[in-house]
Amino acid sequence: MSEVKLAGSVRTEFGKGAARAIRRDSLVPAVLYGHGSDPVHLTLPAHELGLALRTPNVLLSLDIDGTHELAIPKAVQRDAIKGFLIHVDLLLVKKGEKVTVEVPVQAEGELAAGGNLLQHELNTLSVEAEATHLPEAVTVSVEGLEAGASVLAKDIALPSGVTLVTDADAVVLQVLAAQAEEAPAEAEAEGAEA
Known part of the structure; x- marks a missing residue:
């Protein structure tokens, strides 16, 4: 199992227009959820995330504005024609958790x-x-x-x-x-x- 480190940041703007602007900046909108915590809306680097998602069930080590979290991809949305990443849902996991x-x-x-x-x-x-x-x-x-x-x-x-x-x-x-x-x-x- 490979672990990939990614740096992300919390996003505060939502909606179709904001998501398009994020993707124009070579970033991908994402949501991190799990363990009963509130969902965290993120932006992640598109190229690095795309490379990481080539590995099935990749473990992502996220550095989100100074906090470190482990996550696995739960749902990935891609453009139907061009194949670029539109949105990613990430599930928060902990070491030792099944x-x-x-x-x-x-x-x-x-x-x-x-x-x-x-x-x-x-x-x-x-x-x-x-x-x-x-x-x-x-x-x-x-x-x-x-x-x-x-x-x-x-x-x-x-x-x-x-x-x-x-x-x-x-x-x-x-x-x-x-x-x-x-x-x-x-x-x-x-x-x-x-």
Whole structure:
């Protein structure tokens, strides 16, 4: 788990116009909440925050006008066309605290011969882990799996200290048999009969 340090400041102006002005200054409006405290409205540097958010479940060490807080991203809003950050919701965490997050599932290895297809039923797993030791992803070996085989959530090995929140019997990956393509001559003959 990587920890990224960011310097931010409390913002006092709100609304669409203020948010646009903040983004023009290469900053991103954000809200920090959690632990029953009042939400804190922040501005964070857009470039550094964008780089940090490339890592799933990144731990952010925030320096907000002299106070230090730990947070994880809870919701990220991006522009639909250009992809720049519009707004970020951050969840306040403490060392030793357990949090529930979504972790990407990555498959590795080669399927058994035959042109079979691997279908992801779930792209992420919901897990609970200590806020300072969140896994970036879980890896599943699909080496040699035959058509019809499936991998359940309970079959995935999780790092120590991480517990599964997703239903244990949920299908995560499934191997589908390759479908043979119909020959063009047969398809034309069937079309002529109709």
